[in-house]
Amino acid sequence: MSAETFKPLPEMVHAHAERAPSKIALIQDEQQLSYGALDTLMDRVAAALQRDGLAPRDSVAICAGTSSEYAAAFLGALRAGVAVAPIAPSSTADSIVDMIADCGAKVFFVDRSVAEALGDRLNTLKAKVVGLDDGAPGTPFSAFLARVGSRPAPVAIHEDMPFNIIYSSGTTGTPKGIVQSHGMRFGHVMRAAPMGYGENTVALLSTPLYSNTTLVSFFPAIGWGGAVVLMKKFDAAHYLELAQRHRATHTMLVPVQYSRLMAREDFDSFDLSAFQMKFCTSAPFSAALKADVLKRWPGGLVEYFGMTEGGGTCVLIAHVYPDKLHTVGTPAPGHDIRIIDEDGRELPRGEVGELVGRSELVMSGYHNRKDQTDAATWVSPDGLAFIRTGDVGRFDADGFVELMDRKKDMIISGGxxxxxxxxxxxxxxxxxxxxxxxxxxxxxxxxxxxxxxxxxxxxxxxxxxxxxxxxxxxxxxxxxxxxxxxxxxxxxxxxxxxxxxxxxxxx
Incomplete structure (x- = not known):
């Protein structure tokens, strides 16, 4: 498998299933799903979607807590060439309904707790409702699935086809649907190889499957044939128990989770020696906390700074650059990060301004919002398109990026x-x-x-x-x-x- 040869994620899963059908792909609590079983389940989901009239480039939505069924529904939809909109259950009922309508979902996978929160709004949806767990309304997942042994009609998946539509958090307004292509996700999988992802990977994931933070670790683990341990909800003590029991090698956590783990008095009593690499993204990660993780937690530590929209990513390999923990690292290979002022003029190294980024890993655009896609784009004097991050920072003398703040959070007091x-x-x-x-x-x-x-x-x-x-x-x-x-x-x-x-x- 090379970086030059595009291969859709569903085909990667099928290849693993053919080579090692009994190898474990997903673990949640006491439930384990092998690659053979996952591949079969994906076939049944894809065939069911085709049975219900969905075609390539159509979409489905999922709003539920993390589960193996969630993962299978997501991956099975991809096999049918259908894009997936994973929606946060914490969204308001109005927002959920609006997002389902915006993405044009023809099937809506939901669990009981989300359905209860939606109440009568569930009956207003045009999408077919499929319940992922016991007690959820709509067609039960087991009844929705095509019969055992069903195979979907083959679908040719191309790099430009929509893989998923991830909605922004909506903390600054109405959520926007960020369309990511199969080509972009393939790039995420391939970029993970140097970080040690492979058949022996055991990735412990405690952030939700509807978050891009989770998916950028989940898909590489599955793409390279590793095992993924799923936590429905983060709990520091349970996380450490799972890491020790399953000999976890990789994990993706956000800073507040690292903080809670490192603060536990019993942290050093757990055997975490199998860890090869730990990742962090999504929120400011203090230098002091990074230093504590490096000192007390085996394996490397890598911080990613970027956006779900893509464009440009900075990477801090903290165990290699312990003197740069106050930064978010340097631009990833092939990524072009620049600093611009309020008037869109590029600034020299050392000057403070907004970060903009460009790379092959970029969204297709905001779903149904060309105006906002255009507004999020900065075009350089030489005609290249960059994604605006909304973050304020600067390059230090060594080319490492120091973040100051979100542009919208900067305070202007007395000028x-x-x-x-x-x-x-x-x-x-x-x-x-x-x-x-x-x-x-x-x-x-x-x-x-x-x-x-x-x-x-x-x-x-x-x-x-x-x-x-x-x-x-x-x-x-x-x-x-x-x-x-x-x-x-x-x-x-x-x-x-x-x-x-x-x-x-x-x-």
Whole structure:
């Protein structure tokens, strides 16, 4: 298998099933599914979709918790040439209905908890409803499947065909459907080979299957014939038990999960020696936490900075560059990352601006939203198209990217740019700060002013405000500290700063 020869993921699974049908592909709790059984199940899903009239380039939607059935439905749809829209169950009922309509899903796979949350809205859907677990409405998954032994009509899958439609979190507005092609996903699988993915891989995944964070590790593990251990919900103690029991070699975690794992008093008592590589993405990963992981957790540590939309990715191989833990690394091979100012002019190394990226791994566009696709694109003077990241940063002298903040989160106070991450880093130096987020709020005097939301272990708000303001410049001073029990986060650990701004406005 070479990087030059495109091979659809369903064909990779079939090849593994023919070569080693009894090899385990999926593990969840006490349930195990071999490659032979997974391949057969994918055939039955694909044949059922064809029976129900779905054709290549049609779409289905899945909104459910992680399960082997979820994985089989996803992979089986791909075998039929059908695109999959994995939708977060945490979305509002209105958003779920809107996303199903937007992607044009003809079949909607759902579990009981999501169906209960949708209520009567479920009856308004044009899509056929298939229940993935006991008690879910619609046609039970077992009854939906084509009969045992069924084979779908062969489908020629091309690189430009839509693989999935992943909807943005909607934390900054209406979710947008990000269309990723089979060619883009094949690139993800091939890029994983140097990271040790292969037939002996045991990937432990605790983030949900509807998240691109999970999928960029799930598909390579399956594509290379490894085993995937699925967790329905993250629990630090259970995660460590599974890692030890299954001799996990690879994992993808978000920073808040690393933080909770490393904070456990019994962390060092678990045998994690089988780990070859650990990955992180999706949210800011502090240098101190990276250093702790490197010191106490066997295997390498790699941080990815990029977008579901693709375009450009930075990679920090932390175990190779322990002196660069404050950065997100350098552009991945073949990826072009540049820095631009507010007027779209490219900036030299060392200057702060918005990061834009270009590579072969790029979305086909936002589904049904050409205007937003165009708005997310920056065209260089030489006519090359780059994806805007919305992140503010700069290149250091060695070509490593230092992130400052999300562009939308930057605070402009009295004409000065204030980066919340700088203030958050200062507050984290206080021993009583367990978690913190700084947001900009309206100010009659300064336009905007920074306010810190802190999860405190005991210090009061006045003491924390004084601590921070003694350590920052005059223009950076925090105007208020609000103590909070827990910061609002998305399903992959991103702090929902809009909710904090809204809470402040209502107070």
């Amino acid at each position: 000065f740019n204030i980066y919340p991450s700088d203030l958050e880093a200062v507050l984290r130096q206080h021993p009583d700060v367990a978690d913190v987020a700084v947001v900009g709020v309206p100010s009659a005097d300064w336009g905007e002013t920074p306010v810190a939301f802190v999860v405190s272990r005991g210090a009061d708000a006045a003491a924390l405000k004084a601590f921070a303001n003694e350590r920052v410049g005059k223009t950076q001073r925090i105007s208020d500290v609000r103590l909070i029990d827990e910061l609002p986060r998305s399903h992959i650990g991103k702090i929902l700063k809009r909710e904090l701004r809204d809470a402040f406005a209502k107070s």
